[in-house]
Amino acid sequence: MLRSWRTKLKLLLATVTLAILLSWLYLFVGSLEYGRFLLLPPCLGEQPSRDVEREALASRVRRVEEENQKLRLQLSQAQMEGSDGSPQWGTSAEDGDLPGGERSNRTACPKQRTVHKCELLHVAIVCAGHNASRDVVTLVKSILFHRKNPLHFHFITDSVAHQILQTLFQSWMVPSVHISFYNADDLKAGTCPPLCPPEVSWIPNKHYSGIYGLMKLTLTKALPSNLSKVIVLDTDITFATDIAELWAVFGKFSEKQVIGLVENQSDWYLGNLWKNHKPWPALGRGFNTGVILLLLDRLRHLGWEQMWRLTAERELMSMLSTSLADQDIFNAVIKQDPSLVYRLPCFWNVQLSDHTRSEQCYTELSDLKVIHWNSPKKLRVKNKHVEFFRNLYLTFLEYDGNLLRRELFGCASLPSPPRDQLQQALEELDEDDPCYDFRQQHLTQHRIHLFFLQYEFLAFPNPTDVTLVAQLSMDRLQMLEAICKHWAGPISLALYMSDAEAQQFLRYAQASEVLSARRNVAYHIVYKEGQFYPINLLRNVALANTQTPYVFLTDIDFLPMYGLYDYLRNSIHQLELPQRKAALIVPAFETLHYRLTFPKSKAELLSMLDMGSLYTFRYHVWPKGHAPTDYAKWRTATMPYRVAWQPDFEPYVVVRRDCPRYDQRFVGFGWNKVSHIMELDAQEYELLVLPNAFMIHMPHAPSFDISKFRLSAGYRGCLQTLREEFHQDLSRRYGAAALKYLTAERSL
Numbered sequence: 001m002l003r004s005w006r007t008k009l010k011l012l013l014a015t016v017t018l019a020i021l022l023s024w025l026y027l028f029v030g031s032l033e034y035g036r037f038l039l040l041p042p043c044l045g046e047q048p049s050r051d052v053e054r055e056a057l058a059s060r061v062r063r064v065e066e067e068n069q070k071l072r073l074q075l076s077q078a079q080m081e082g083s084d085g086s087p088q089w090g091t092s093a094e095d096g097d098l099p100g101g102e103r104s105n106r107t108a109c110p111k112q113r114t115v116h117k118c119e120l121l122h123v124a125i126v127c128a129g130h131n132a133s134r135d136v137v138t139l140v141k142s143i144l145f146h147r148k149n150p151l152h153f154h155f156i157t158d159s160v161a162h163q164i165l166q167t168l169f170q171s172w173m174v175p176s177v178h179i180s181f182y183n184a185d186d187l188k189a190g191t192c193p194p195l196c197p198p199e200v201s202w203i204p205n206k207h208y209s210g211i212y213g214l215m216k217l218t219l220t221k222a223l224p225s226n227l228s229k230v231i232v233l234d235t236d237i238t239f240a241t242d243i244a245e246l247w248a249v250f251g252k253f254s255e256k257q258v259i260g261l262v263e264n265q266s267d268w269y270l271g272n273l274w275k276n277h278k279p280w281p282a283l284g285r286g287f288n289t290g291v292i293l294l295l296l297d298r299l300r301h302l303g304w305e306q307m308w309r310l311t312a313e314r315e316l317m318s319m320l321s322t323s324l325a326d327q328d329i330f331n332a333v334i335k336q337d338p339s340l341v342y343r344l345p346c347f348w349n350v351q352l353s354d355h356t357r358s359e360q361c362y363t364e365l366s367d368l369k370v371i372h373w374n375s376p377k378k379l380r381v382k383n384k385h386v387e388f389f390r391n392l393y394l395t396f397l398e399y400d401g402n403l404l405r406r407e408l409f410g411c412a413s414l415p416s417p418p419r420d421q422l423q424q425a426l427e428e429l430d431e432d433d434p435c436y437d438f439r440q441q442h443l444t445q446h447r448i449h450l451f452f453l454q455y456e457f458l459a460f461p462n463p464t465d466v467t468l469v470a471q472l473s474m475d476r477l478q479m480l481e482a483i484c485k486h487w488a489g490p491i492s493l494a495l496y497m498s499d500a501e502a503q504q505f506l507r508y509a510q511a512s513e514v515l516s517a518r519r520n521v522a523y524h525i526v527y528k529e530g531q532f533y534p535i536n537l538l539r540n541v542a543l544a545n546t547q548t549p550y551v552f553l554t555d556i557d558f559l560p561m562y563g564l565y566d567y568l569r570n571s572i573h574q575l576e577l578p579q580r581k582a583a584l585i586v587p588a589f590e591t592l593h594y595r596l597t598f599p600k601s602k603a604e605l606l607s608m609l610d611m612g613s614l615y616t617f618r619y620h621v622w623p624k625g626h627a628p629t630d631y632a633k634w635r636t637a638t639m640p641y642r643v644a645w646q647p648d649f650e651p652y653v654v655v656r657r658d659c660p661r662y663d664q665r666f667v668g669f670g671w672n673k674v675s676h677i678m679e680l681d682a683q684e685y686e687l688l689v690l691p692n693a694f695m696i697h698m699p700h701a702p703s704f705d706i707s708k709f710r711l712s713a714g715y716r717g718c719l720q721t722l723r724e725e726f727h728q729d730l731s732r733r734y735g736a737a738a739l740k741y742l743t744a745e746r747s748l
Contacts, residue, residue, distance in 0.1 A: 114248040118411040120150045120178075121247050122230045124219055124294075128158040128184060128212040130454045133165060134506075135235040137449070142239040142396045144404040149244050150176040150411060154223055154230065156215050158184050160457075164450050171448040172401060173418065176408045187218045203312060203329075204321035213325030216289065220296050220304045232292040236373040238393050245369065246348060250293060257342040258302065259334070260293030262349035265356040268324070269331065280319055280328035281335045289327040290372040291349040293342070308333055352389060359384060398500035401447055402529055435718035437531060441667045446537065447527040450545055452502065453509060456519040458490070458547045464572040465548035466565070466654060467492050471538035472556040474501045479556050479698070481514040486598075489565035490520040492546045493556070494538035498528045522546075533705050535672045536662035543661065550577070552654045553676075558588065558695045562600060567693055568654055575640060575688070577656075582686040583677075584654040585643070587629050588617035590697035602692055606635060617697055624648040625674075629689055637691035645681040647741075650674045652695065655685070663726060668705035670719045675726055678741055682734045 115121070123143070127136045136155075143151070155165055162181050169179045187199045199221075200214035207213045215222075216232055223230060229250055231243065249260060269279045269286030279286075311332045322328040334341045346361035347369045362368055371389050425443050429436060458465075468487050471494040472479065483491070497505060502525050509515045509523070524541050526534070543551060550572055554560070561567075564586070571577075571584060589605065591614055599605040599614075608614040616631045628646040650673035660679045666672040681687070708715050730738040 114251060115149065115244040117148055118150065118408075119244075119247075120152055121147075121243060122152045122154060122227060123243070124154040124156065124216075124223060124230045124232045125235060126156045126184070126212055126215040127161045127165065127235055128210075129160055130164070130451055132212075132235045133161045134449075134452065136161075136165070137168070137401075138393065138397045139233065139235055139237050139239070141399050141401060141404065142237075143243050144174060144177070145396065145399070146239055146242040147244065148242055148408065149247075150178075150408065151243075152178040152180065154180050154182065154227075156182045156184050156187065156219075156222060158212070160451065167448050167450050170418070171445060172405070173422070173445055174405055176411060182222050184212060184215060187215055187222055203316070205325050206321050206323050207325040209325050214322075214329075216292065216326045217308050217329060218305075219294060220299050223296060225300075228297040229293070229295050232289075232294055234290040234372065234374070237290060238371040238373070238389075238396060239369070240371065240392065241369040246291075246293070249342075249344065249348075250295070253293075253295060253342050256339045258295045258298040258304075258340050259330070260342040260344050261287035261289065261330070261334075262291060262344045262346050262351075264288045265346065265351040265358045265361070266353060278319075279323065280315060280332050282331035283335050283338050283341075286331045287327075287334060287341065288349055288351055288372070288374065289330050290351070290374055291344070291370055292330075293344070311336065352386070398503055400499055401527065434714060435721055438665075438667060438718050438722065441530045441532045441534065442665045444530045444534070446529055446534065448541060449502070449525040449527070450522075450541075452495075452506070452523045452525045453521075454519060455522045461548045462569070463549055463578065464569045465489070466550040466552050466568050466572065467546040467548045467657075468552045468554060468560070468565075469539065469542045469546060470494075470554050470556045471496065471535065471542055473497065473533065474505070475703075476556045476700070477505065477508060479559075480509075481512060482559055482698075483556070484514050484518055484521065486560050486562055487565050489569075490522070490546070490548060491518075492522045492524070492542040492551075494524045494526050494542040496526050496528060496533060496538055502527070532667035533669075533703070534664065534667050536664045536666050536676075539662045539672075540664065543657070543659075546657055549657055550654055551657050551659070552586070552652075554586075554652045554695065555697075557700055558652070558697050559598065560586070560695045561605075561693065562598070564693055564695070567690075571640070571690055571693075572654070580686065581684060582655075582688050583659075583680055584640070584693075585629060585651040585687060585689045586654065586693045586695050587631065587634055587689065588626055588652055588695055588697060589614050590617045590699075591615075592699055594699055596696070596698070598696070599694075602694065605694055614696065622648075625650045634689060634691065637689070640688045640690055643687050643689055645677065645687065648674055649677055651677065651687075653677070653680070653687075655680070659685075665722050665726065666719075668715075669703065669709040670716075671723055671726075675723075679730065682730060682738055682741070 125136060125139070127133060140153070153169075155161070157165065162183075165179075166181065169177070199218050201211060203214055205211060205214060219230065219232065231246060253260070263284070264282070264286040265288065267285070269282035269284075271277050271279050308329055312329045315329075315332050319328075346358075347367050349370055349372050350358045350361050350368060351372045351374050352358060353374050371392065373393070422443060422445055426440065429439055429443075433439065467490040468483070469492050470483075473496045480493075495502070495505060505523075505525075515521070522542075522545060524545055526538055526541055539553070543553070550568075552560075552564075552568060568584070575582065575584070577584075589609070593613065596613075599608055605614060609616075616629075617626050619626075624646070625648055628643050628649045629651055630641075630643055633641060660676065660683060662672065663675045663679070666675060709719070727738070727741060730741060
């Protein structure tokens with residue numbers, strides 16, 4: 001019976017196709033001008049108005065073509081049916097073009113936007129911890145890449161993700177993007193404990209997302225009361241289309257529908273994955289909550305909070321805990337009242353977990369709209385097209401986020417005083433200034449991703465504790481393991497990298513036994529932009545994000561002596577540094593050998609110094625930089641001794657965390673540390689040399705910036721200009737006390 005029906009349908013389809021071909025042929029032969037016009041896709045052309053007859057014929061052709069498309073669809077659906085005549089999984093009876101009612105995106109006519117180009121779209125994301133904060137950046141990149149609308153991201157975060165994402169978006173400065181944060185801790189236990197009932201902390205949850213996997217249940221209460229609708233996304237989502245297309249689906253909701261979800265693409269809720277598998281109740285296969293459309297105003301009107309609470313309480317009496325976090329509770333509510341849900345087409349949430357039916361959501365890869373890495377295996381998941389999906393994800397993972405700072409033409413940008421002030425400052429620069437590039441680099445706003453890897457924050461830092469502070473780029477990455485072996489205390493590092501290099505670093509750090517074992521090393525990514533290395537910006541980023549009362553300001557190519565961390569803490573205590581304003585100098589040495597038997601004591605170092613395998617730092621190219629340390633006195637010193645500031649002095653020091661910041665006008669090579677030590681002296685810091693401390697500089701290839709300094713007279717001239725301007729600023733801040741610096745400079 002089914003075969004006979006198919007045969008008839010094919011004959012009818014062939015007849016209609018022949019009629020269309022004859023009609024087009026008539027038009028083409030009858031009038032080349034009008035025939036050429038009608039050969040264009042109907043959605044691109046304009047109808048001719050001079051010939052009513054041909055207009056009528058063209059109209060009939062379009063109607064026949066539409067009928068032909070419908071017949072083709074019916075034939076394809078018939079081919080998809082099983083032997084029992086029931087629709088295959090993934091189809092929808094609502095619209096009838098593709099699963100869930102969406103038309104194929106392979107049509108000759110582009111989809112018409114049903115969302116105004118300047119309409120503000122709202123997106124809510126729950127994000128907690130260091131790993132999720134990295135994941136959400138890739139999601140946001142994929143959205144920004146395709147978007148044509150202003151966006152408002154609503155982040156429900158813990159304190160860690162809040163700090164990371166707030167700094168990231170403030171420094172990213174993407175036009176027409178607004179950010180709001182909501183405290184997840186309030187949502188876990190309620191906003192007024194013990195008077196208020198806890199929000200979600202009472203729900204036992206076995207899912208790896210922990211308690212944060214339940215936060216989406218609270219969005220009607222957490223988000224502003226005047227927000228009527230929102231798209232809710234997991235952090236492991238990648239967009240392959242404009243999110244406005246998903247926003248437009250809200251217009252398809254019936255009066256009763258309040259939640260838009262894609263059907264679950266695994267057999268989890270069917271309960272047949274293993275013996276005695278007992279999932280939460282769900283409608284059929286259930287629904288996946290990685291992508292949700294919420295009509296918040298309707299949900300509030302229905303009493304959503306009480307609805308899901310009562311359902312969860314009832315089911316937990318037998319289920320005892322959730323296995324898939326909020327998804328179990330959403331499905332239990334929908335099982336009670338299926339009219340609440342709008343079935344999204346499955347290409348809005350192609351779920352890449354093992355043993356799913358995700359491949360039935362697309363016939364061509366161009367059908368894809370949203371990819372969901374919802375397996376704990378993430379990129380290692382099994383799927384026939386996983387290489388394509390992985391490459392798409394990696395494209396956004398390593399995509400230069402600076403390129404997403406583009407204006408939306410035709411839409412008024414959301415107010416952003418910092419961005420506006422920066423733009424004004426850049427416009428005021430004189431492009432004919434020989435030092436224009438230096439000044440532009442100084443004003444460049446770099447994206448900053450704090451705490452890129454897991455970091456254990458100190459609850460109560462020791463009053464004498466000290467953090468090693470340094471900065472580096474990709475070419476100094478090999479120094480990290482050695483420094484971690486020499487320094488057991490906390491470390492704060494700023495890394496200057498591109499998006500792609502940041503991912504290379506991530507893989508390197510995770511594969512390193514030494515680095516992966518440490519939880520007190522903070523890595524802060526400052527993303528590359530501009531032609532100069534922003535060395536003092538990097539130092540300030542690392543310095544500003546320390547927790548200990550004291551900091552050891554060093555460079556990445558120095559290895560501290562073994563035990564220096566403990567020695568510095570003892571020195572801070574013995575010298576009563578909390579009660580005085582002092583900078584402790586760690587004498588610097590260097591070796592020209594790539595392989596070095598590192599001295600275990602001052603006595604061994606002096607012996608190596610006498611044998612010529614070690615030298616005082618830069619004695620042969622820049623003696624003024626460290627000569628005031630007075631190495632001759634240090635050889636026999638047993639107690640800390642005070643030294644005076646001298647021009648070009650740039651020692652490595654231990655100071656209080658609230659010390660002056662580095663002057664960021666100095667980029668690239670030259671005067672970046674000298675200016676900082678000068679300001680410490682202007683603020684009347686004592687300069688004390690530690691008698692039993694040392695550090696050794698390891699050899700490496702010259703940096704690009706030092707090569708430019710040596711080869712370019714213009715570079716050196718601009719550095720001199722910046723020095724003079726720094727002196728002027730110092731005089732304005734410190735008055736007559738700063739005149740000695742200018743006098744000393746001129747005497748040289």
